[in-house]
Structure formats: C-alpha cells, structure tokens
Amino acid sequence: MLVDVKAMAEIARDLFAVKVHRELGAAGAQTLRELITRVRETHDALTTERIVKGLTVVRTLGTGAVEADMAPAVFTQTRELTAWYRQEAGPLSVHFGNDGTIRAWCTEIDTSAITGQYVCYRYTGPQKEQILTPTGVHGVPTIANFPSYFAVPYFLDLRESLVRYGNISVRSAQCDIFRATWREPARLVFVNKPEATMRRSLQQYLRASLRDHGPIQVMPEQNVNETKPVDIKVTWTASNRVALIEIKWLGLSHDATKQTKTPYAAGRARQGAKQLAAYLDSYHTHDPDTEARGYLVVFDGRRKSVAPESTSVNHADGFHYAMAEIDYPQDLLARHDFEAPVRFFCEPECE
Known part of the structure; x- marks a missing residue:
C-alpha cells in the first residue's frame, strides 16, 4: 500500500x-x-x-x-x-x-x-x-495496516511481500526460476545445491514488489561478518532501514552425476535462525545507526518416504509435512530485530 x-x-x-x-x-x-x-x-x-x-x-x-x-x-x-x-x-x-x-x-x-x-x-x-x-x-486517525500515521511500514510491507511470494510463486512452483530447483515435474527432490536458484527467484520478486517505497536495493550474498554472507540484503536507500534475509531449504537434494544426496530436516532451519541472529549482532555492532531486521525464509520441500530413486508420491506422504511448523529458540523469537520466520511449504504433484 x-x-x-x-x-x-x-x-x-x-x-x-x-x-x-x-x-x-x-x-x-x-x-x-x-x-x-x-x-x-x-x-x-x-x-x-x-x-x-x-x-x-x-x-x-x-x-x-x-x-x-x-x-x-x-x-x-x-x-x-x-x-x-x-x-x-x-x-x-x-x-x-x-x-x-x-x-x-x-x-x-x-x-x-x-x-x-x-x-x-x-x-x-x-x-x-x-x-x-x-x-x-x-x-490520531488510523490507516489500515499502518502501525503509525507518521511512519512508513517498510518491514511490514516486506513481510507481506514474502508471504505473497510463497503463496504465488513457490507453493506450486509458478515461478519459472524457482521451478528449476526441482529435479522432476512431480516436485519430489531438489536438484543439487538449489539455494542459489531460490535466492535468485526471491530477489527478482522483491525487486518488483517493493518498488512503491522508492529507491531500493535488493542485493544477493552481502557480507555481514567474516564467516558467510547473508543471502539477500534489502536496503531502503531513502531511510536507515535494512533487512537481512537468510534462506534455508528442507527436504532432499540429489546429484545424479555424483550419486550423492543431501537430506535436511527441521534442525537446518533452527541452525539458520541462530546464524541470522549472529549476522544481526554483527551488523548492529558495525552500523549502529541503521535499523536492521532479520528474516529467515525456509523453503520446505520435505516428503515422507521419498528417496533419490522415487518418481512419484501419494498425497499422504507428499503433504505429510504441510502443517509441520518448526519450533525455534524462544530467545531468538523474542528479539526486537528478529521477524517471525516464514516457511514456504512446496507442494508436490501427487499420484
């Protein structure tokens, strides 16, 4: 808005x-x-x-x-x-x-x-x-969805954009870029190392959906500390607002060439939350004049009873994790600069 x-x-x-x-x-x-x-x-x-x-x-x-x-x-x-x-x-x-x-x-x-x-x-x-x-x-008069009559809700609009992205682009792989993360049309197993493609898909969507706020930068793999770059950094250049977005995926990936597989369960998301908190701490230390807020985005492609050789899945196994929300450390969720994590359940094509 x-x-x-x-x-x-x-x-x-x-x-x-x-x-x-x-x-x-x-x-x-x-x-x-x-x-x-x-x-x-x-x-x-x-x-x-x-x-x-x-x-x-x-x-x-x-x-x-x-x-x-x-x-x-x-x-x-x-x-x-x-x-x-x-x-x-x-x-x-x-x-x-x-x-x-x-x-x-x-x-x-x-x-x-x-x-x-x-x-x-x-x-x-x-x-x-x-x-x-x-x-x-x-x-003072109120404006729908605005916490304050006098403040621009940059972060609220970002979260709404993330939710829309999950519903429109990810749930049934309507985004052409995101569709390439799947090994097969049934969307059972991710390709090897799908995170770069996920990042590119989300980056493109945010650049288009946040344009109403004027000058904005949506940049991939930005250094925050000496360990690892954050996946996406959103900067509203006319303000002191910055969002750090960390991406994690859950499910099974398979490299057919090397015959290797990588399974990630809920613990991977919790690891991402701790990693994001460390990024925020580092950012606040080095740039205290900036209002930085962290967003954990989880692409959940978990399936029950699916192996690298699987080519189909029934509805019960395919949607087994659809409502399986992830528990995160409460001390992280209580932080003023830590947005509630966003989980996108990636639906399969079932038998």
Whole structure:
C-alpha cells in the first residue's frame, strides 16, 4: 500500500491546528507544526517494532521544560536515537527544546512533569496515537495496516511481500526460476545445491514488489561478518532501514552425476535462525545507526518416504509435512530485530 507519509503528516497538522489554536493561540499552532515534524523524524530514526513499549514526543512553548526524576541523554540530531535507544530499558520519551537540544529518557514522561504550555504526541501501540495539550486529548486517525500515521511500514510491507511470494510463486512452483530447483515435474527432490536458484527467484520478486517505497536495493550474498554472507540484503536507500534475509531449504537434494544426496530436516532451519541472529549482532555492532531486521525464509520441500530413486508420491506422504511448523529458540523469537520466520511449504504433484 503506497501512502505519502509526509502528506499524511500535513493532514494531521491541519486536523489538529484549529483545536490547538483555540487552546494555545498562534504560538500553539506553530508548536504543533514543529511537533509533527519531530514526530516524523523520530519514527524515521526508530522502527515501530522497537518502540513497542511506547513513545512520547514533547514540544514546549516558550521557556517550558520537562522535569523528570532521572537525567536525560542529550543529543543534537534525531537520528542519534537509533544507536542510543534500547527497547529493554523501557518506553522512550523525547523533548525537543527550543534551543535545538534533544533530551531523551527511557521512561514514559507524564504530562504533569512538563512545565508551561506544550503540545505532546504519544504512541502506545499500533494505531494507538494521541496529540495531548494541557487541557485536551485528541486521537490520531488510523490507516489500515499502518502501525503509525507518521511512519512508513517498510518491514511490514516486506513481510507481506514474502508471504505473497510463497503463496504465488513457490507453493506450486509458478515461478519459472524457482521451478528449476526441482529435479522432476512431480516436485519430489531438489536438484543439487538449489539455494542459489531460490535466492535468485526471491530477489527478482522483491525487486518488483517493493518498488512503491522508492529507491531500493535488493542485493544477493552481502557480507555481514567474516564467516558467510547473508543471502539477500534489502536496503531502503531513502531511510536507515535494512533487512537481512537468510534462506534455508528442507527436504532432499540429489546429484545424479555424483550419486550423492543431501537430506535436511527441521534442525537446518533452527541452525539458520541462530546464524541470522549472529549476522544481526554483527551488523548492529558495525552500523549502529541503521535499523536492521532479520528474516529467515525456509523453503520446505520435505516428503515422507521419498528417496533419490522415487518418481512419484501419494498425497499422504507428499503433504505429510504441510502443517509441520518448526519450533525455534524462544530467545531468538523474542528479539526486537528478529521477524517471525516464514516457511514456504512446496507442494508436490501427487499420484
């Protein structure tokens, strides 16, 4: 869904302008405009996935201030919040002062701690946003499938694209590129080392499906650390968002020339999850100003009672693993930068 977030912010400004002007006068209306600009900047710096504990943005009039119990961290650029904020520390509160100084706390600032007049923004969860003034609470409009009225859902759109790719291109091998991963039309056994072809198929689909977000790079085999490159790296060049996609396949591959076979079970996917977590840790260390999120994509071609010499399979054996979801370590799934793995069950042609 293509939505101009800047235009939406201007609509929100106009929507609240009359109410704020009535309460705080022309100075309040101007402060509202400044607040909404700062809200957009904050959402550009931090994903909604990282601010699940809440976000408060304050803009005060005149000599107003925030008198919190703890000392703030002080910055001059909004983007500095990306590397500084830690979700586990608590909700994020930010005061943009009239002197250009940005003060931030890992706690929710109550409006009673704000001295003087102010206009405040509060995000408490997807589609739960308010504009606050000393005497008013105003709800922010919602946009279907958008967590925030002021943020572009880059990662949400990526996950939706992955799900569509699995349903359209992979399930029954409708993608010409992906079809080449199968040894035979019945789709029982993968060819030897099918991952490069899987990567090329997914890369092509993402390049086409994510174009609405403007300049985007979808690059294969990008180095993240010294051990092994991540399969696909998606970069939204107009933002600080990066997605690291690791691909794993399950099932049986067969090299007819060398008469070798490679069977991969669920443990292969769990290994991929740990590998992806290591990539993310390395990426955060070397590029802390980037919002990186990891995606594990599993091509599941497992069949029951299928061997390299098999040429057909009955429905029960072919679809034995169709609903066999994979258990992953809970500490990985709980990470703020780790998307729930996506499993594509690759359906066979049965007898």
